[in-house]
Amino acid sequence: MKPLSSLLAGIPASVTLAVNDKAKALKAAGRDVIALAGGDPDFPTPPHIVDAAFAAIRNGATHYPAPTKGIPAALEAIAGKMARENGIHVNPDTDVIITPGGKWGLALALAGVVNPGDEVLYLEPVWVSYPPLIQMMGGVPVAVSLPSDDNFRITAELLQEKVSPRTKAIMINTPSNPSGRVITQAEMDALVKVATENDLYVIADEIYEKLIYDGRQHISIGSQPGMAGRTLTVNGLSKAYAMTGWRLGWLVGPTPIIKLASRMHSHMVTSAATFTMHAAVAALNGPQEMVEMMRAAYQQRRDFMVDALNEMPGIECASIEGAFYLFPKFTHSSRNSVELADALLDLADIAGTPGIAFGSSGEKHVRFSIATAMSDLERTVERLAKIATQL
Secondary structure (H helix, E strand, O other): OOOOOHHHHOOOOOHHHHHHHHHHHHHHOOOOOEEOOOOOOOOOOOHHHHHHHHHHHHOOOOOOOOOOOOOHHHHHHHHHHHHHHHOOOOOOOOOEEEEOOHHHHHHHHHHHHOOOOOEEEEEEOOOOOHHHHHHHOOOEEEEEEOOHHHOOOOOHHHHHHHOOOOEEEEEEEOOOOOOOOOOOHHHHHHHHHHHHHOOOEEEEEOOOOOOEOOOOOOOOHHHOOOOHHHEEEEEEOOOOOOOHHHOOEEEEOOHHHHHHHHHHHHHHOOOOOHHHHHHHHHHHHOOOHHHHHHHHHHHHHHHHHHHHHHOOOOEEOOOOOEOOEEOOEEOOOOOOHHHHHHHHHHHHOEEOEEHHHHOHHHOOEEEEEOOOOHHHHHHHHHHHHHHHHHO
């Protein structure tokens, strides 16, 4: 038989999903595994959003949406949210695509600007899907490794070192999965400087924007001077509204790029599910108290876990600024991050994601999700305390 796709054969499977699946299999086999490898909020979707979806289904929203890139009410809700909260002003008719999940928004953004062989910079530690998405869209992923001992701070010098004549775009994620960093104004200024001086597009993943702690402010790079025409912003409802299974995201950006991305969208997926668009209107325009309740709960969990981990020998854990992942470093261990994750699972039935999955600057780290019940986090601390010296 003729060979299969060499492109897809060279794409690694998602490590986070693989670890999560392994944890679920062990639990099904009777092991008391605490699963901290995924990123699925343990809260239910707010009731008013669920009610809006059921009402839409009962009212016949079970056919293709018109237009296929999103019903007008949802496009307008997204454009209104972007102007109100992000300082990004877009035309809902020409500059927004509603996508089945944020990943598809990232894929469309890349497809809209990348030609074969174009280089795309990404920041390490990086969410595991960025390099494969760049490759699948024909680009060449180029890592900008941020130093762990400087809390993964972004500088213009680090970015510029990786820019070449073939560089086309930069991908950023704030708050960051896995590091929990929130990009500061000084770091934004560095990104803007490099992007404008080298005529680069920026693809900004803002899926965790509402999960920020200690009074920090989210900054959208698309709102910065000179960036509106070169920034594509991806967001969605999965994390802030506990709607991972609804698969509802969006891409906003300059009209010419969105026009191209819409062509791919129409041929590849047609549309997101119609009733989820009605749910998006309820989420974005409705009450926000549940979002704040979840954010406050994650901050409480963060405080508990960071304090507990930093009391253990050989573990250093920065107090994350956003998102719902901890990224502790096992400073005294001779094991690499894969061996550390295996040891945590074997010795303590704790499933975490090895830091190397997020790039070379994640080595010696393990990512733990705190999007789980406090009781599980308390049990995690008890188990870790018993084996910390063995690690």
